[in-house]
Amino acid sequence: MITLFLDFTTEAGSQTSANLYRSDSAAGPWTFLQNVPLLGEQAVYVDTTAPNFVDVYHQAIGAPDAATIDLGPSQTTIDTVWVRDPLRPWADVEAGFCETPTAPCQEGEPETVWVGFGTLTYDADTVTPEIGGSEVAASVYDRRKNHSGSFTVLTRTVAAHAAFYDLITAGGPLFLQLPLLYDQVDIAIQPGDIPRDYLGSDQRKPYRLWTVPYVTTAAPLGPKQGTADANWCAVQATFPTYADLTAAGGTNQDLADGTLVDPPGDAGFGEGGFGDGGFGD
Numbered sequence: 175m176i177t178l179f180l181d182f183t184t185e186a187g188s189q190t191s192a193n194l195y196r197s198d199s200a201a202g203p204w205t206f207l208q209n210v211p212l213l214g215e216q217a218v219y220v221d222t223t224a225p226n227f228v229d230v231y232h233q234a235i236g237a238p239d240a241a242t243i244d245l246g247p248s249q250t251t252i253d254t255v256w257v258r259d260p261l262r263p264w265a266d267v268e269a270g271f272c273e274t275p276t277a278p279c280q281e282g283e284p285e286t287v288w289v290g291f292g293t294l295t296y297d298a299d300t301v302t303p304e305i306g307g308s309e310v311a312a313s314v315y316d317r318r319k320n321h322s323g324s325f326t327v328l329t330r331t332v333a334a335h336a337a338f339y340d341l342i343t344a345g346g347p348l349f350l351q352l353p354l355l356y357d358q359v360d361i362a363i364q365p366g367d368i369p370r371d372y373l374g375s376d377q378r379k380p381y382r383l384w385t386v387p388y389v390t391t392a393a394p395l396g397p398k399q400g401t402a403d404a405n406w407c408a409v410q411a412t413f414p415t416y417a418d419l420t421a422a423g424g425t426n427q428d429l430a431d432g433t434l435v436d437p438p439g440d441a442g443f444g445e446g447g448f449g450d451g452g453f454g455d
Contacts, residue, residue: 175264176224176248182215187239195233195239196221200246202231206278212236213416222263223349225360231317242298250351255288257327257341258349260362260394269327273295285334292324297452313314319447320361328373337407338384342368347391363388374415 182189191211195204210217213282215236224230231246255269270284329335339350346364366387373381413419 175258175266176221176230176232176250178219178221178232178234178245180210180217180219182212182234182236182241182243185215185234185236185239185241185243186237189236189239189241192217192234194219194245194406195235196224197231198225198228200231200244207232210234211303212363214417220263222266223260223360224248226250226252226351227354244255245247252351253353255353256349256351258348258351259341259344260349262344265337267327267338267345272328285329285331286338287328287330289326289328292385292387294321294323294327296321319425322387322389324385324387325382326385329380329384331347331380334378335382342386342452347386347394349393361391362391364391374384407418 179434180192180194182192189212191209194207197204205319207221208219210219216309219375221230221232227249227279229247229249232248234243234245236242250311251309254271256266257269258266267286268284269286269288272287279322297319299319301314301316303314327338329338342365343344347362349360349362351360352358366389368384368386371383371385373379373383413424417441
């Protein structure tokens with residue numbers, strides 16, 4: 175995960191948005207990531223699908239005046255497992271390690287434990303035309319598919335259950351990143367039906383085991399919803415203009431870290447950190 179600060183204030187023109195691209199080379203070729211709205215010609219963007227342990231470069235091209243900002247190299251390094259929703263970065267879940275699912279970990283940490291993969295199956299893509307009178311099987315094999323399989327995580331607290339459910343409830347696709355020792359490149363996955371098992375006869379105890387069957391899929395492309403506390407609908411309702419945001423003491427970083435506004439409560443209004451709007455104090 176790489177956090178980028180886009181600042182066009184010193185560039186020519188007046189930019190209101192920027193197309194953001196990523197590459198493993200400063201010279202490209204470039205892969206489009208997202209059109210990013212700018213507030214006061216600035217934005218904070220969190221690239222949650224940047225590959226691990228690889229230098230990557232980003233390029234932002236502003237609109238309407240086409241100013242260009244080059245950023246990088248940057249690198250994502252992890253020593254735990256991350257299960258991410260590329261379009262809902264606030265829902266990402268980090269899974270740590272224990273020796274076995276039932277072995278004691280350090281008290282309270284990690285709340286979510288990576289148990290491991292199940293069997294991984296690399297499916298054949300076959301076509302079977304009807305050829306009369308042939309002595310051989312008429313199957314024609316196309317390029318073999320990337321694997322299908324499953325992984326399992328253990329949640330040890332009620333808060334961890336809720337976080338993992340928030341991650342999977344949108345359906346997918348998800349983005350799976352593991353440390354280099356697993357010899358598994360980053361993959362986008364589409365989860366299937368997900369069972370949740372109790373680990374003890376006393377079901378009041380909080381340990382729960384989640385087994386996630388999946389198939390590999392293409393990475394989703396689309397606008398991120400922001401954080402749970404700072405999605406664009408809530409921000410726009412609270413701060414119609416950038417001047418409203420800055421007058422209330424807000425910054426672009428507040429948009430990225432989720433401290434700008436709170437989501438609606440039971441009555442439809444939150445207790446925002448700034449302002450007097452529908453989502454304000």
